[in-house]
Amino acid sequence: MKQGKMHYLNFRTLCAWSFMVLFLAALLGYLIYEKIRGNGAGWFPVIFGGCLLVLGICYAVVEIWLPYRRIEKRIELFLDGYTTSNLVGEDGIHISPELESLVSKMQYLMQSQEMLNLNKRQAQYLALQNQINPHFLYNTLESIRSEALIAGLVSVADxxxxxxxxxxxxISKVENLVSVEEELQNCMTYFKIQQYRFGDRLQLSVECDPEEKAAIYSCRIPKLTLQPILENSIIHGTECKLGTGHIRILLEMTESCLLLCISDDGNGMEERKVADINERLQKSGGILATGESETKGGIALVNVNNRIHLLFGEEYGIHVYSMPEIGTDVKIRIPVIYSDRNLIHMEERQENYC
Incomplete structure (x- = not known):
């Protein structure tokens, strides 16, 4: 239920300072009026009153109103899903000692390893929740394949x-990380399934520096990082395009980062929609925390991005570039990791930092 303006302390503070400024302005006006009539004791009270009024206004704006607005802005960002290292800013200004203690407690809880582990368990639970009788499903598919081979339906069997x-x-690869090679093989399997639907209208290529291929393919990344984005590129990028749709997976590596880019030459997106997607991607864990549902393919990007944030930190993740009638690039930035031990060391450093 929305409260009245007087319910909030910031509005009461504004009213109090406005009343004081009006009082000083009225007093200064009275002194000037008396001086004009010849009843004043000189210009000194007028000048003194004017200086007092200006100093009062400057103090109210610089020392109270501007810091208050900065705190409000950071709280608004926090409520929108962004994480900030300090809700009250580097100047250390707090509204009250009690609020300072409250903010410190919230930051401790948010940055603790227990909270990170809780978010990971929640993400794993949501992923398992979406798998309805998976073993029964692929066992049934094996039975269908056998029947198709007996009937001579080779394409159905394949x-x-x-x-x-x-x-x-x-289902079976339940660990956090898999190799890039394994993830690419899964993408090719998914693409093979889609080709039965689209035929030659759909083409996929995987590109990387031949000299870096062995190192890149052995890097470890979160399972189902590429396939959901490949699915988005097909369904929302090239499916509605006239003619052949081309999708490219580009793999690059720097000294410390692995850069993955899934590009399509589909219909692309308007600038406003791209900005909206990137804004949602910048928010940390908002979808998992609130249970909100996304439409039009947004959940795949958000889900992958949240898992990257949970595993590696918010300096890594996804960014989307797109132009109408040109295509879309989805770029993923994650650290270079060759074994699960590297991930454990990263989590230990995060815990020590917290």
Whole structure:
């Protein structure tokens, strides 16, 4: 229920300072009026009153109103889902000692390893919740494949085998990280399934520096990082395009970062929609925390981005670039990791930092 303006302390503070400024202005006006009439004791009270009024206004704006607005802005960002290292800013200004204690407690809880582990468990639970009787599903697909081979329906058998392979990868690889090579194989399996629908209208290429291929393919990344974005590129990028749609997966590596880019030459998106997607991607864990549902393919990007944030930190993640009728690039930035031990060391450093 929305409260009246007088319910909030900031509005009461504004009213109090406004009343004081009006009082000083009225007093100064009275002194000037008396001086004009010849009843004043000189210009000194007028000058003194004017200086007092200006100093009062400057003090109210600089020392009270501007810091208050900065705190309000940071709280608004926090409520929108952004995380900030200090809700009250680097100047250390607090509204009250009690609020300072409250903010410190909130930051401790948010940055603690227990909270990170809780978010990870919640993400894992949501992922498992979406898998309805998975073993029954791919066992049934194997039965369908066998019946198709007996009937001589080779294409149906191949499609069923690809689908069963895809589900096995999703179900059995329960660990946090897989190799880039494994993830690319899963993408190729998914693409093979889609080709039965689109045929030659859909083309996929994987590109990387041949000299870096072995190192890149052995890097570890979160499972199902590329496939959901590849699915988005097909469904929302090239499916509605006339003619052949081309999708490219570009793999690059720097000294400390692995850069993955999924590009399509589909319909693209308007600037406003791209800005909205990137804004949602910048928010930390908002979808998982509130249970909000996304439409039009947004949940895939948000889900992958949240898992990257949970595992590696908010300096890594996804950013989207797109132009109407040109295509869309989805760029992923994650640290270079060759074993799960590196991830454990990263989590220990985060815990020590907290």
């Amino acid at each position: 499609m069923t085998e690809a689908l069963a392979t895809f589900f096995r990868y999703t």
